[in-house]
Amino acid sequence: MEQIKDKKVPMRMCVSCRQMMPKSSLLRIVHTPEGDLKIDFKGKQNGRGAYICDSEACVNKAIKGRIFNRVFGVEVSQEIYDYIKDEYSNNRR
Ligand SMILES: [Zn+2]
Numbered sequence: 252m253e254q255i256k257d258k259k260v261p262m263r264m265c266v267s268c269r270q271m272m273p274k275s276s277l278l279r280i281v282h283t284p285e286g287d288l289k290i291d292f293k294g295k296q297n298g299r300g301a302y303i304c305d306s307e308a309c310v311n312k313a314i315k316g317r318i319f320n321r322v323f324g325v326e327v328s329q330e331i332y333d334y335i336k337d338e339y340s341n342n343r344r
Contacts, residue, residue, distance in 0.1 A: 263302040266322050267309035277302040278310075280335070282323040288331050290338045299323060310339050 261274040279291040283298040291300065301322045303309050313319065314332045 265304045265309055266301045266318055267303050267313040267316075270304070272302075272304060274302065276305060278305050278339075280319065282319075282325065286325070288319055288323075288327060288335060290335060290342070292342065307339075307343070310336070 262271045263274045263277055264271050265277060266280075279294055279296075279300045279302055281289050281291045281296040281298040281300050283289060283296065289296060301319065303313055314336050317327065317332065319327045319332075319335075
């Protein structure tokens with residue numbers, strides 16, 4: 252992936268690999284007011300967001316390391332991690 256250096260491009264940190272990346276190349280994971288985690292493909296979901304690279308390596312690492320527990324400071328169930336993983340693979344093609 253090409254690194255964009257333009258200062259006008261909003262940068263966010265991937266919670267998995269901790270690299271700063273252009274926001275547009277990251278996936279937004281939202282902790283909704285209902286307590287779910289979702290991949291916010293449209294960037295419009297309400298709730299606290301975290302960013303992660305749109306890469307299988309980073310998504311899998313986040314799921315294996317249960318990174319979202321730490322990021323959001325909540326206990327995230329295994330079902331939710333499985334759901335995120337499915338959502339991610341279903342939207343990758
Ligand atoms: Zn990453």
